[in-house]
Amino acid sequence: MDIQLFLWNVFTVSIIASVIIGVLGVVFKPNAVKKIIALTIMNDSICILIIAVGYLHPSKARPPVYESPQTSSMVFVDPLPQALVVTAIVIGLALTLFLSITVLRLYEHLGTLNFHRALRLEEEAREVELEEAGED
Amino acid sequence: MSRHYGILLSLALIVSMVLLASLVLTVNDISIIPLQLGLSELASRIVRYSYCNCINSSLSLAIVNAILWDFRGIDTFFETTVLFIAVIGGWIVYKNVFEFNRTSISGKTYSLIVETITKLSLVIAFIVSLALALNGHLSPGGGFQGGVLFSTAIIVLIVVNGLEWLRRNLLPPYRALSLRTIGLMGIFSLAFLPLLSGLIHGYVGFVFQNQAKPPLSSFNLYYEVGGVRYSLIILLYNIFEYVAVTAAFTLVFYTIATIVFREEQGVRG
Numbered sequence: 001m002d003i004q005l006f007l008w009n010v011f012t013v014s015i016i017a018s019v020i021i022g023v024l025g026v027v028f029k030p031n032a033v034k035k036i037i038a039l040t041i042m043n044d045s046i047c048i049l050i051i052a053v054g055y056l057h058p059s060k061a062r063p064p065v066y067e068s069p070q071t072s073s074m075v076f077v078d079p080l081p082q083a084l085v086v087t088a089i090v091i092g093l094a095l096t097l098f099l100s101i102t103v104l105r106l107y108e109h110l111g112t113l114n115f116h117r118a119l120r121l122e123e124e125a126r127e128v129e130l131e132e133a134g135e136d
Numbered sequence: 137m138s139r140h141y142g143i144l145l146s147l148a149l150i151v152s153m154v155l156l157a158s159l160v161l162t163v164n165d166i167s168i169i170p171l172q173l174g175l176s177e178l179a180s181r182i183v184r185y186s187y188c189n190c191i192n193s194s195l196s197l198a199i200v201n202a203i204l205w206d207f208r209g210i211d212t213f214f215e216t217t218v219l220f221i222a223v224i225g226g227w228i229v230y231k232n233v234f235e236f237n238r239t240s241i242s243g244k245t246y247s248l249i250v251e252t253i254t255k256l257s258l259v260i261a262f263i264v265s266l267a268l269a270l271n272g273h274l275s276p277g278g279g280f281q282g283g284v285l286f287s288t289a290i291i292v293l294i295v296v297n298g299l300e301w302l303r304r305n306l307l308p309p310y311r312a313l314s315l316r317t318i319g320l321m322g323i324f325s326l327a328f329l330p331l332l333s334g335l336i337h338g339y340v341g342f343v344f345q346n347q348a349k350p351p352l353s354s355f356n357l358y359y360e361v362g363g364v365r366y367s368l369i370i371l372l373y374n375i376f377e378y379v380a381v382t383a384a385f386t387l388v389f390y391t392i393a394t395i396v397f398r399e400e401q402g403v404r405g
Contacts, residue, residue, distance in 0.1 A: 001162055005171075009158035012168045017154050049169075057173050064199040065276055066187050069364045076199065078172075078179040079186075083203035087215045090280065094222035097388060101226035104395055 012052060018045040032103045032113045036096060043092040047085045054078030182207060185347070192348045195358050195367035196273040204278065205373040209344040213323055216380060220320055223384045227313070230391050246296050254296040261289030269378035273370040279377025286378075287385030294393045302386075309390045312383045319380025326372055330355040346370075 018041060025038025055061060056077050064079035103113065110118050161167065175183065186194050186202040196202035204212045269282030294302055303309070327344045333355050334341025340352040346369045348356045357368045 002165075005165070005167060006158060006162040008169075008171055009161045009167055010154065013158045013161070014154045016168070017150060021150075052169050054179070055171070056175070057171055060173065063276065064183070066197040066199070069187060069197065074180060074183050075175065076183055078175060079182060079199040079203055080179055083200050083208070086200065086204060086280070087211055090215045090219055094219040098222040098225050101229050101391060105229050 012049075015045050015049050015052065018042075019049070030114050030116045032106065032115060033100075035115075036099050036103065039099070040092070040096055043088070043095075047088055047092075050081045050085050050088070054081035191350055191354075191356070193356075194347050194370070195356070195365050196370050197366075198273055198275055198278070200276070201272045201278050201370055201374070202367075205370045206346050206367075209327065209346070209373075213327065213344070216320060216323065216377065219384055220316065220380070223316070223387050224313075226391050227309075227387055230395065251297050254293055258289045258293055261286055265289075265378070265382075269374050270371065272374035273367045279374035280381050282374075283378045283381025283385065286382050287389065290382075290386055291389055294389055299390070299393050299397065302390075307383070307386055309387060312386045312390070315383035316380050316387065319376045319378075319383065322376035323373060323380070326369065326376065329357075329369070 022038045022040075022042025022045060026035055026042065029035055029038060054077060056075070060075050061077050062075065064076040064082065106118070107113055110121060112118055112121070182203060183199055185192060186199040187197050194202040194206040196206070265282040265286035267282075268277040268285060269279045272278035272282075290302070293306075307315075330341040330345055330353065331343055332341070334353060337354075339354055340349075341355055342349070342353060345353065346355070346357065346367075348354050358365045359368050360366075
């Protein structure tokens with residue numbers, strides 16, 4: 001058994017597992033903050049997955065920067081996934097920022113972060129409205 | 137107690153499943169992501185045209201920055217725009233907060249030594265982040281990274297010296313917003329520079345395509361140090377991105393810090 005291949009497989013499989021954990025967290029956690037945390041976990045795991053696609057064999061991996069203009073060797077880690085991930089990090093940041101501020105505002109209005117409870121509050125309010133309409 | 141055992145059990149289950157799956161894959165000689173030995177054709181082309189003595193080179197030693205601002209500059213522009221929209225959105229949600237805080241927060245809680253050292257470290261952080269942004273085309277880093285570094289110093293400043301000091305002496309929120317817009321407009325107008333230069337000098341220029349396209353466009357902006365050419369346009373993009381990101385994060389920290397201070401005072405909106 002190739003130990004290097006085994007470790008590489010452990011790395012990739014655990015990234016995929018954390019992506020799945022992120023998806024499950026977004027779907028099943030009722031708490032809004034935990035949903036955001038799960039979304040961040042998913043985002044970062046996918047970023048690492050993209051970086052791993054462009055990674056070279058450790059004996060040849062070098063950061064994608066020319067040390068001087070006269071460098072003759074052209075073997076670097078694939079720079080394209082890294083540039084993609086820089087974009088993805090900024091987009092993820094923007095998303096997390098906007099979601100967290102929206103959730104804070106929601107908390108100030110409803111007094112709860114739990115989506116189930118928030119929906120129940122809304123239903124109760126609607127029932128009260130219907131009753132009032134019936135009385136009139 | 138049983139809840140803790142449940143968490144531990146599920147953690148052990150996940151770890152063992154990961155190990156088992158990778159063991160099965162290894163025994164069958166499969167890797168989900170192949171560990172490559174050489175660069176692909178596309179990647180080697182990108183590496184070659186990032187810096188070479190040929191005419192259609194991006195003239196940037198840092199390959200990632202060459203990709204970000206040259207090979208796919210439109211993507212980076214829209215990424216910056218998305219961050220801008222998120223910041224504006226967050227700011228609008230809490231817009232009324234700024235007026236509320238104008239009188240109430242003094243923020244004088246730390247000693248004079250800590251405050252002075254924070255101000256000094258702000259200067260040091262500014263120099264380091266500026267170096268990171270200005271060397272973006274030569275070494276790892278760039279405008280976004282430099283801006284983020286400087287804005288971390290601004291976080292410490294907000295915590296130690298208070299929001300009111302930042303508002304009065306350095307960067308009020310409205311000025312941060314206009315600085316942000318100036319940075320974004322700078323990037324936007326730089327993108328049209330090849331087109332404009334083509335119109336003036338009589339060749340075909342392309343938006344956001346900063347390297348020469350030999351039969352059509354001969355636009356290539358550079359400066360020389362000791363006979364070695366470096367990219368000027370990536371430097372300019374990095375400066376504008378630095379301004380934009382710093383202002384954006386300052387605005388974000390204004391929003392978040394005012395929320396935190398308001399929570400401390402026990403005010404509900």
